[in-house]
Amino acid sequence: xxxxxxxxxxxxxxxxxxxxxxxxxxxxxxxxxxxxxxxxxxxxxxxxxxxxxxxxxxxxxxxxxxxxxxxxxxxxxxxxxxxxxxxxxxxxxxxxxxxxxxxxxxxxxxxxxxxxxxxxxxxxxxxxxxxxxxxxxxxxxxxxxxxxxxxxxxxxxxxxxxxxxxxxxxxxxxxxxxxxxxxxxxxxxxxxxxxxxxxxxxxxxxxxxxxxxxxxxxxxxxxxxxxxxxxxxxxxxxxxxxxxxxxxxxxxxxxxxxxxxxxxxxxxxxxxxxxxxxxxxxxxxxxxxxxxxxxxxxxxxxxxxxxxxxxxxxxxxxxxxxxxxxxxxxxxxxxxxxxxxxxxxxxxxxxxxxxxxxxxxxxxxxxxxxxxxxxxxxxxxxxxxxxxxxxxxxxxxxxxxxxxxxxxxxxxxxxxxxxxxxxxxxxxxxxxx
Numbered sequence: 001x002x003x004x005x006x007x008x009x010x011x012x013x014x015x016x017x018x019x020x021x022x023x024x025x026x027x028x029x030x031x032x033x034x035x036x037x038x039x040x041x042x043x044x045x046x047x048x049x050x051x052x053x054x055x056x057x058x059x060x061x062x063x064x065x066x067x068x069x070x071x072x073x074x075x076x077x078x079x080x081x082x083x084x085x086x087x088x089x090x091x092x093x094x095x096x097x098x099x100x101x102x103x104x105x106x107x108x109x110x111x112x113x114x115x116x117x118x119x120x121x122x123x124x125x126x127x128x129x130x131x132x133x134x135x136x137x138x139x140x141x142x143x144x145x146x147x148x149x150x151x152x153x154x155x156x157x158x159x160x161x162x163x164x165x166x167x168x169x170x171x172x173x174x175x176x177x178x179x180x181x182x183x184x185x186x187x188x189x190x191x192x193x194x195x196x197x198x199x200x201x202x203x204x205x206x207x208x209x210x211x212x213x214x215x216x217x218x219x220x221x222x223x224x225x226x227x228x229x230x231x232x233x234x235x236x237x238x239x240x241x242x243x244x245x246x247x248x249x250x251x252x253x254x255x256x257x258x259x260x261x262x263x264x265x266x267x268x269x270x271x272x273x274x275x276x277x278x279x280x281x282x283x284x285x286x287x288x289x290x291x292x293x294x295x296x297x298x299x300x301x302x303x304x305x306x307x308x309x310x311x312x313x314x315x316x317x318x319x320x321x322x323x324x325x326x327x328x329x330x331x332x333x334x335x336x337x338x339x340x341x342x343x344x345x346x347x348x349x350x351x352x353x354x355x356x357x358x359x360x361x362x363x364x365x366x367x368x369x370x371x372x373x374x375x376x377x378x379x380x381x382x383x384x385x386x387x388x389x390x391x392x393x394x395x396x397x398x399x400x401x402x403x404x405x406x407x408x409x410x411x412x413x414x415x416x417x418x419x420x421x422x423x424x425x426x427x428x429x430x431x432x433x
Contacts, residue, residue, distance in 0.1 A: 033060060047071075048097070066096055069120070073101040099123050099144070106133035114138040122146040122167070129157040137161065146170050146192075155179040162187045169215075170195040181208055194218050194239075207231040217241040217263075224276075226251035237261035241287075244268055248276035256280060263287040265311070271295040272312075274302045285309040289335070292316050298323035311335040313359065320348040330354050337361040337386065344368045350378045358382060361410070362389040369399045377402030383429075384408040394418040401426060408432045 034040035035056035038047040043064035047056070050071055059066065096109065099122040106126060109116065113136035126148040134140070140161050146169040153168075153176050160183045173196040181188065190213045191206075198219040204227060206214065211232050221243040229235070235256050245267035253259065259280055269291040277283075283304040293315040301307070305327045317339040324345075325331070331352050341363040349355070358379065368375050369392050376382065382403055392414040400406070406427045424430060 035059065068101070069097045070100040073098065073103060096120070106130065108133070109136070116140060118142040120144045121148070124148055126150060129153065131156050131159045134161065135159045141165065141187075143167070151175075153177060153180040155182070158183045160184075164188060165190045167192045168196070169193070172197055174198060176201070176205055178202065178205065179207075181206065185209060189213070191215070201228050203227045204230050210234055212236045215239040217243070219243050221245060223247040223249070224252040225249050227254060229253055230255035232256060233258065235259055237263075239263045240267070242266040246270070250275035251278050252276045254279040257282065259283055261285045261287075264291070266290040268292055271297065272300045273297045274299050277301070277303050280304045282306055287311045288315070290314040294318065296321075296324045298326070301325070301327040306330060308332040312339070313337045315339050317341055319343045319345070321345050322347045322350070324348055326351050328352060333357040333359075335359045337363070339363055341365055342367075344372070344375055346372070346375075347378070349376060352379060353381065355379050355382055357384040359386040360390065361386045364391060366391040366393060366414075370394050370396065373398045374401040376400060379403060381405050386410045388412040388414065390414055392416055394420075395423045396420045397422050397425075399423060403427055404429070406430055 034045070037050060038045055038056060040046070043062065044067065045059060045063045045065070046067045048067045048069045048071065096116050096118070097120045098107065099120045101124050103121065103124040103126060106121065106129070116137055117139050119137065119140060119142070122144045123146070126145060127150060129145070129150060140163055142165040143163060144167040146167045148171050150168065150171040150173055152173060155177045157180055163184050164187055166184070166188060169192050173193065176198070185208050188208050188211055191208070191211060192215040194215050195218040198216065198221055201216070201221060201224070203225055206229060208231065212234055214232065214235060214237070217239045218241070221240065222245060224245065224247070226249050229238070232255065236258060237260060238256070241263055245264065246269065248269065253262070253276065256279060259282060262280070262283060262285070265287050269288065271293060272288070272295070274297065277300065280303055284306055286304070286307055286309070289311045293312060294317060296317070298321070307328055308330060310328070310331060310333070313335045317336065318341060320336070320341060320343070322345045325334070325348065329351055332354060334352065334355060334357070337359045338361065341360065342365060344365060369387070369390070376385070380402055383405055385403070385406060385408070388410045392411065394417060395411070397420045400409070400423070404426065407429050409427070409430060409432070411433070424433065
């Protein structure tokens with residue numbers, strides 16, 4: 001054990017050593033020698049898009065960000081230049097861009113792998129994720145393996161890493177082994193699995209308590225069972241467009257107590273019911289456009305009364321009943337364009353006291369405008385109303401009664417032959433017709 005005086009001398013020596021080392025690093029960085037034909041911008045060394053044989057053998061010690069994309073680098077790593085930091089311990093390689101090459105495995109980047117926080121390996125030929133290949137990347141926070149040839153994610157694929165963002169878009173993944181993301185559960189926040197070949201998602205597959213954004217669009221999932229996403233308590237957005245979804249079982253999204261955005265566009269869903277919406281208490285945006293929805297059950301919105309945006313465009317709705325939107329008192333935008341709506345019940349919009357934008361374009365509601373007394377009278381905060389393409393022939397003085405706040409009204413592409421006197425007189429705020 002050293003005396004207090006000796007300890008103070010050791011501390012002073014350590015501080016002096018670090019200062020000298022930092023000065024050496026600073027002078028080396030100030031030199032900023034840029035190896036041709038690479039381009040240097042600040043701490044970024046851009047060696048992308050080089051012709052074969054042009055890659056420099058040694059890269060500057062001051063490099064912090066390195067772009068080696070769009071070359072023809074292959075594995076083994078002999079084809080990848082090694083960074084030499086012999087004179088400067090403070091320069092860290094925290095960004096390595098190796099996309100658009102010919103790598104067939106995650107490369108070995110030597111002793112500096114432990115410093116890398118972002119690794120971009122998109123558009124290569126990588127066919128599997130190996131725990132041994134990833135283990136050296138101790139500080140890795142973002143890993144992009146999109147546009148490769150990966151076919152499955154095994155339980156042993158990932159070591160324990162501080163990974164926050166994992167991008168696996170456009171691979172050939174058809175299977176997710178139970179527990180495949182367990183070692184990332186303490187850190188993972190964004191997971192993208194778009195454009196793969198997943199046909200089923202086992203219940204409770206994603207035990208990722210910190211995940212905030214999950215993307216599963218353009219897969220082959222036809223049915224979502226109850227509790228499928230249980231374990232994603234922090235999830236804020238889920239994207240499942242273009243899957244061919246036809247069945248959402250009761251409790252399909254139960255457990256997503258913090259979900260704000262759910263995107264289910266371009267599927268084959270036929271109805272909206274409270275069974276599959278159960279538990280979505282914080283949902284703010286629901287996108288159901290381009291499905292085959294012909295029915296909204298009377299109590300559909302019981303569990304998601306915080307919706308501010310609802311998109312039901314390009315579906316098969318023919319009727320808007322008095323119960324169709326009950327409970328959506330904070331709804332701000334409603335999109336029902338490009339359906340087959342020919343009937344709107346008296347009071348169908350009665351509960352939408354906060355609605356500011358209503359899109360009903362390209363439906364068949366001519367008689368609603370011509371014959372009903374104030375079909376929109378409950379929408380006293382509505383600012384934008386889109387009614388183009390609805391075969392409307394005449395506009396009466398009661399057609400738009402109650403729309404005192406309306407600023408934008410679109411009646412284009414109709415067959416209007418007559419407009420009664422004072423048909424628009426009550427709309428004092430109208431700016432565009």
